[in-house]
Amino acid sequence: MASEQSTTAILERLIGFASVSSESNLDIVSWIEDYLSQYGVASRRIPDRSGRKASLLATIGPDDRAGVVLSAHTDVVPVAGQNWTTSPFAATRSPDRIIGRGATDMKGFIASVLAHVPDFKAAATATPVHIALSYDEEVGCLGAPDLVAEIAGLRETPLLCIVGEPTGLGIGYAHKGKVARRVVVTGRGGHSALPHRAANAVSAAARIAAFLDELALRTARDGPHNAAFDPPYTTIHVGSLHGGSALNFVPDRAALEFEVRYTPGADAAALLAQVDAAIARERDRLKAQAPEADITVEDMASYPALMTAPDSPAVRAAQRLAGHAGPAMTVSFGTEAGIYAQAGIPTVVCGPGDIARAHKADEWIAVTELAAADTMMQRLASQLGKPAKVWMNDDKQ
Ligand SMILES: [Zn+2]
Known part of the structure; x- marks a missing residue:
């Protein structure tokens, strides 16, 4: 069980699901459901019309308080026609990196989130964490609208959503x-x-x-x-x-x-x-x-476009969690973040890895990048005993 909890071990499992957008994602969804239920965390599926795909939403902590959304997509782009030197859907581990489809876009982020479920569970007495996993992001953000509608209908609107697309943990506050x-x-x-x-x-x-x-x-x-x-x-x-x-x-x-x-x-x-x-x-x-x-x-x-004010509490709180020294930035690629923002949830793009490695042969993420994401999750866990509006606005931390 102990090895199951490490980010790298979880990432290796997630890469093993060939969750290409054209295929059903229910295998990876049910694996994550089982994983969450081991920790007593309930989750619910938001299925598509065909029943072949589903988003997954899980809340850890009090559902009547304003919380933090950790958002990712479960689908990956195809590998056909690419010159892979490793097996794309069987993770390859080298001393410093993990190679496989989705390593950086964006199963590395999901793995780090899942690895910290026990920490969130133990700490989330005042700020809940919502784990929000969509389908069909890579073919036009098709799954996110229903998922975001579900989140917007929660008893308390979250005060922060982190879309974990690869930014090297820089804070993306806007995109086209x-x-x-x-x-x-x-x-x-x-x-x-x-x-x-x-x-x-x-x-x-x-x-x-x-x-x-x-x-x-x-x-x-x-x-x-x-x-x-x-x-x-x-x-x-x-x-x-x-x-x-x-x-x-x-x-x-x-x-x-x-x-x-x-x-x-x-x-x-x-x-x-x-x-x-x-x-x-x-x-x-x-x-x-x-x-x-x-x-x-x-x-x-x-x-939709994303435009979160770069000096907003959401951006500043995300900067502290990520521990990223640079200023908030725009990102050149599109994400689901604009859909969250449109629903009134302050949203940033921030995740481990580099978008330049996404969608390519031999996609990889560095072990140090995963460790940095883990540090971010630990910092988040350390805040969850306080209400979000308190720690998010506390610039002295
Ligand atoms: Zn992505």
Whole structure:
């Protein structure tokens, strides 16, 4: 039992679950449920519609007090096509690191949280800890909204949420939001010698792509600008454009995918309204040529931006817990943090490891990084006998 409690041993177990987003995550969820129940900690699943996936929420300590959320996702990105020198779903241990899919993104953080369940259990008399584990983060934060709604409905709203994505334990107080959409153009096919009787779907998609590029340039130039981000403005990007099969045939179908990554406070809705208007113009133009033509738009993924005030009690408390000397920073990647913040929970991004190692072959985390996360969890445990609003606002600690 003793070895089961160490962060490294738990991480090795967690890596062994191939919880790729396309697969069910119920195996890793039920292992964590069993682990928690060994310590008398009840947890509840928040399932998806298919029943193949679930988030897990466990509260340690008094549920009628304001607490701290420790948030992570259980899913990992695929390994197909990557050049792994180790087995991605069987942890490899070297003297200084653990290698395996999810080591840094973000099972190392989960392992450190779970290893400290006994400490939280013993200490949490005044501040509860909520362990919140989602699914399908890597394919667009699909699991988090239901989980966050559950947390927002707790008797007392938490005063701090730490999303343990890899920041080297630096405190991320802000990141951009994202909206990703797929545009499908249906035109009318026909012989290329008779284009006047057809409606060219590829041409319409190309005009939409050109509009998006123009809008991107205008947005970069006109702002709003926020120097805390790189680049310091909202970006608009066309990621794919497919259509057409032969030169002598007018294409009747095309599809493009684009994303908007917006700075906190930028009016993403206004930008998207401009895109919708451009798409409506193309739709009218196509329909004038072929009444059955159409353009549909579907949401692929979205998450809100994060903007927690860098001098807020949540950021300062997280800095003390992490023991990180540097100033709070923006992070370049998206997380579930914006969803928590939108629900009124002060949220930061802070976890062990380096995002540069995420999603890659031979993903790893250093043993020293895990030890630093453990120190953070111990510092948190040492505060749980006091109400959160007391220790979080005590800057002298
Ligand atoms: Zn992640």
